[in-house]
Amino acid sequence: MMxxxxxxxxxxxxxxxxxxxIVIGLEVHVQLLTRTKLFCGCSTAFGAAPxxxxxxxxxxxxxxxxxxxxEAFILxxxxxxxxxxxxxxxxxxxxxxxxxxxxxKGYQISQFxxxxxxxxxxxxxxxxxxxxxxxxxxxxxxLEEDAGKSIHDESTGCADSRIDLNRTGVPLMxxxxxxxxxxxxxxxxxxxxxxxxLVYLKVSDCNMQEGSLRVDANINLHxxxxxxxxxxxxxxxxxxxxxxxSVERALLYEAxxxxxxxxxxxxxxxxxxxxxxxxxxxAGVTRAQRHKExxxxxxxxxEPDLVPVTVSETELSLMTSAQGETPALLRSxxxxxxxxxxxxxxxxVNQGIAFVGYFERLATILSDGKSASNWMQQDVMRMLNENxxxxxxxxxxxxxxxxxxxxxxxxxxxxxxxxDIFSEMVKTGRSAAEVAASMGIAxxxxxxxxxxxxxxxxxxxxxxxxxxxxKEQAAAGLLxxxxxxxxxxxxxxxxxxxxxxxxxx
Amino acid sequence: MAITRxxxxxxxxxxxxxxxxxxxxxxxxxxxxxxxFISSLDxxxxxxxxxxxxxxxxxNVFREDIPTDSLSLSEALQSAPRHDGKYFLxxxxxxxxxxx
Ligand SMILES: [Zn+2]
Numbered sequence: 001m002m003x004x005x006x007x008x009x010x011x012x013x014x015x016x017x018x019x020x021x022i023v024i025g026l027e028v029h030v031q032l033l034t035r036t037k038l039f040c041g042c043s044t045a046f047g048a049a050p051x052x053x054x055x056x057x058x059x060x061x062x063x064x065x066x067x068x069x070x071e072a073f074i075l076x077x078x079x080x081x082x083x084x085x086x087x088x089x090x091x092x093x094x095x096x097x098x099x100x101x102x103x104x105k106g107y108q109i110s111q112f113x114x115x116x117x118x119x120x121x122x123x124x125x126x127x128x129x130x131x132x133x134x135x136x137x138x139x140x141x142x143l144e145e146d147a148g149k150s151i152h153d154e155s156t157g158c159a160d161s162r163i164d165l166n167r168t169g170v171p172l173m174x175x176x177x178x179x180x181x182x183x184x185x186x187x188x189x190x191x192x193x194x195x196x197x198l199v200y201l202k203v204s205d206c207n208m209q210e211g212s213l214r215v216d217a218n219i220n221l222h223x224x225x226x227x228x229x230x231x232x233x234x235x236x237x238x239x240x241x242x243x244x245x246s247v248e249r250a251l252l253y254e255a256x257x258x259x260x261x262x263x264x265x266x267x268x269x270x271x272x273x274x275x276x277x278x279x280x281x282x283a284g285v286t287r288a289q290r291h292k293e294x295x296x297x298x299x300x301x302x303e304p305d306l307v308p309v310t311v312s313e314t315e316l317s318l319m320t321s322a323q324g325e326t327p328a329l330l331r332s333x334x335x336x337x338x339x340x341x342x343x344x345x346x347x348x349v350n351q352g353i354a355f356v357g358y359f360e361r362l363a364t365i366l367s368d369g370k371s372a373s374n375w376m377q378q379d380v381m382r383m384l385n386e387n388x389x390x391x392x393x394x395x396x397x398x399x400x401x402x403x404x405x406x407x408x409x410x411x412x413x414x415x416x417x418x419x420d421i422f423s424e425m426v427k428t429g430r431s432a433a434e435v436a437a438s439m440g441i442a443x444x445x446x447x448x449x450x451x452x453x454x455x456x457x458x459x460x461x462x463x464x465x466x467x468x469x470x471k472e473q474a475a476a477g478l479l480x481x482x483x484x485x486x487x488x489x490x491x492x493x494x495x496x497x498x499x500x501x502x503x504x505x
Numbered sequence: 506m507a508i509t510r511x512x513x514x515x516x517x518x519x520x521x522x523x524x525x526x527x528x529x530x531x532x533x534x535x536x537x538x539x540x541x542f543i544s545s546l547d548x549x550x551x552x553x554x555x556x557x558x559x560x561x562x563x564x565n566v567f568r569e570d571i572p573t574d575s576l577s578l579s580e581a582l583q584s585a586p587r588h589d590g591k592y593f594l595x596x597x598x599x600x601x602x603x604x605x
Contacts, residue, residue, distance in 0.1 A: 034570050035570050035571070035572055036570050036571065036572050036573075040573075041568070041571065041572055041573030041574075042572070042573070042575045043572045043575065049578070049591070050591050050592055051578055051581045051582060051591065051592065051593070052575060052577075052578050052581075053575050054575055054576055054581045055573075055574075055575050055576055056576070059576075059581065061584070067566060067567070067568045068566065068567050068568065069567070069568060069570050070567035070568065070569060070570065071569070071570035072570070073567065090558075092558040092559065097519075099521055100598070101593075101595040101598055114558070150595075150598060151592070152597060152598065159596070159597055160587075160594040160595065160596065160597060161594070161595050161596070161597050161598050162589070162591075162592035162593070162594060163592055163593035163594070163595060164592060164593075165581070165593070297519055299516075299519060302558055302559065304559070304560075306559075306566075307559050307561055307563045307564050307565070307566050308558045308559055308564050309564060309565050310564050310565060
């Protein structure tokens, strides 16, 4: 163990300077994108009035029996497969017992010793190079039901807690990683990659505000001592983290807290049971919670109301055949197919599958990946942000934007004019040609342009002399005048034409 | 396998059962008797026998992901000892969350 810990490369910039190695493992709960709950036909739609999506099964009423949702199982297998997990040929469900008012049955149907998948991995790379690529092992992925929601409103002075059981029985996939992460930054980036993968595969919407993705983080420190031994601090599980940014903050806080505590107490792993601490986001601290129950305290036993599930090779390939491209594969395909940089491919893919779809349509029409990528990353992203609109409902279609970009390439508009036109296209939903016409922007004819340039050259003997004397940059003085006479002229064309006229003089 | 008084006390506390000293003694004796009876099975050689996950031979029982009617709010709440017409009411539980 000591050797393994000591040989861990400290690749992260943040760990290089620290007198310890941070060791992080994650437990992620993800709600699967099904219409109904895991064991009954109640709807999983978010936001319904409390206790209007329940039935005898999810209320845990006597005599009711659960039946497994096939779609939930397929989605979970699809995700596990994309996480390079081994899919078990035989899997079963178990009861995990604990008492809490939002768990009406007194047990949760989960998976204990025979989860449907195990031994996976997911690589995270940082396109900005802040840390070296990190492959994070996945211990297991299993399928279980969610609990309900308890509401404690201390402000009303009400002595009761209120319980909403709409969530009870919603299908969750639990993903448990190996303790392979080495910095809070890596943990956040890895979670982003996991979320991206699950959203691309349409396994979950991963909406943290609606509770579709929840993270618990396990962290401790490996501290090299002067005698060569590595001290390991007690593992802490951090709960109640509501965003990936909070995960990073909570882990940063917890690492320095554990370092301080170690310097005071020299307490090492095994000296106390695993501690659970809750993240208090406004205060920016973790606080101790009840000590975690040992797994034997959950009194797991096989769920007699559900029969086991077996998965043959044929069924497995059928379940994963509809699987889309993973973000990692998509990045490398975009890079090679459209000759864009790894960084650009990363930015595009991180914006989601619909954004990439738009990019690829644009790149296809333009036959130019680089130009399409630039427009997507600068102008389209800016417009989406300014108008807080999703690419799916973006008013300008790829064909329309391609027409505008084509006119920029042909020299009809310069880039800044094209940006004005694009803003207007987004606002009004009209085509580039229509917007240009309504803004009085028209392609200036060759004859008109020529007579304008002749006039400019004739009226500016000083500039002409300067240019003839070798100072070509003096021609810039002509451009301002040209814009005043006709705002639609393309400054690039004016410059080129005037220089030709002057040289011919 | 011997069942001790503290085993029984621990299981009782996990099951949120309050047992008197007399009940603890009775339970320990009874459980010891039950476990002793079952343990005669230990005499069988079960090496090479697959552990049984379920007594039925059936496997792969699924339903389609199609919504069915839920109970009405009043039906859902009607068996609860206390409710406010919208929520189930329970004595205050503060600061801790259940484990999922
Ligand atoms: Zn239900």
